[in-house]
Amino acid sequence: MKRALTVILSVMMLAFGAVAFAACGDGNEENDNGGNTSVEVYLPDGTPALAMAKAMTEGVDIEGYDVNFHIIEAGNIGTVFTATDANLAIMPTIGAATNFTKGTEIQLVSTNVFGNLYIVGVNSAVDSLDDLTGKLVYTTAATTIQLLQYLLDENGITYATGSEAAAGQVTLYSVSSASDIIPVLKMAETNGTEAYGVLGEPQVTQCKAKVPSAQSVIDFQAEWTDITGFDGYPQASLIVKNDFSAEHGAFVEAFARALEDNGEWLSSEDNIAAFKQALVEYNEAQGEDGYQTSLANLTLTPATIEGCNLDYQSASEVKDSVRDYIKRLSGTELPDAFFYAV
DSSP: OHHHHHHHHHHHHHHHTOOOSSOOOSTTSBOTTTTOEEEEEEEETTHHHHTTHHHHHHOOOOTTEEEEEEEEOGGGHHHHHHHSSOOEEEEEHHHHHHHHHTTOOEEEEEEEEOOOEEEEEESOOOOSGGGGTTOEEEEESTHHHHHHHHHHHHTTOOEEEOSSOOTTSEEEEEESOGGGTHHHHHHHHHHTOOEEEEEETTHHHHHHHHSTTOEEEEEHHHHHHHHHSSSSOOOEEEEEEHHHHHHOHHHHHHHHHTTTTHHHHTTSHHHHHHHHHHHHHHHHHHTTTSOOOGGGGSOOOHHHHHHHTEEEEEHHHHHHHHHHHHHHHHOOOOOGGGBOOO
């Protein structure tokens, strides 16, 4: 029966593009490696995965446990986390809150990313959100456009969706990914025209390498702080399933503490290089059929990492900020039960 279940889970993970940084065990069952418990940690490909860079590079030494990291396509993180053997995940905080309100038994352990979004412009005369009036802004969907609309609303700026700039409003044009925005900015640079797009680090760094005249003209994090008083917004968090934490609470707390200095660790060029090498080796181990993390191919510098706003705040420390963030964007009031209590 266990073998059949393992096969089913493996098929599900392949369907969603899941991969592992270490050999996978059968969920949190004891495995054959000295009787240790296997822990499955899932990460979306992109900035949230950087929140575990140190742990993925150096490993996590917690007696009695083997930690396996799985990097998957970012858009699948919520579904995969709930549908597979995952025990913990880094995921968008708003997605976790949505799953919680739908009845998924999970809790927020810590917040690890505090905003990485910027409006990047070419041939720009923009110094403030007001200056975007009459401009066309390319953006991705989901939380990114939701945040931008909130910032515009709070500043009393009219906006609409569309594909052409119009007087008296900010026009928002949604594309599928950041990779669709960079060519638009490059074409504007070539043609000597004006263009704007919302990008998150580390894509901002990639953009500036390809489009040398591109500049970050609006910092979402600073705008959020001006409105709310909180230092950035709790973009991505460490989430645990309740059934796992009920049996392995000491592990959850030790694992969370292992992430506390990740941002500082990753600000070193030597550690960035070590992390990138780990990612390269990871992709090689997946072969042609495994999901290849895009992070291995991106330029990462200390400035890039600074722009990602990696940090660590426990559930008790970040509770007010998370509640404020979720209420502003979705209107949902989060109860204490959403927050993991040490």
